Amino acid sequence: MSQKELAAALAEDHGISQVAAVQIIKSVGAYHAAELAQDGKTTITGVGNFAVKTRAAREGRNPSTGEALHIPEKKVVKFSCLTALEDAVNG
Secondary structure: OOHHHHHHHHHHHHOOOHHHHHHHHHHHHHHHHHHHHHHOEEEEOOOEEEEEEEEOOEEEEOOOOOOEEEEOOEEEEEEEEOHHHHHHHHO
């Protein structure tokens, strides 16, 4: 589902404009991003948990030349789905 499709569904379900629905979707994303940056974890009830993890620095290879290169440490967001959501998907 795209953002446009989600906004249309929210607008129809709640009797708001699609523009307002897009603003709500963007606000929710911004709130979660800020929380992840501050505390490193956040939860969407009924959906799952998001957490910031650190991917260690490592050595890699340039696929074009085969030359070795250093890949620096990086923070990434990991998602773990709640059992209820997984059960809903699997029927």
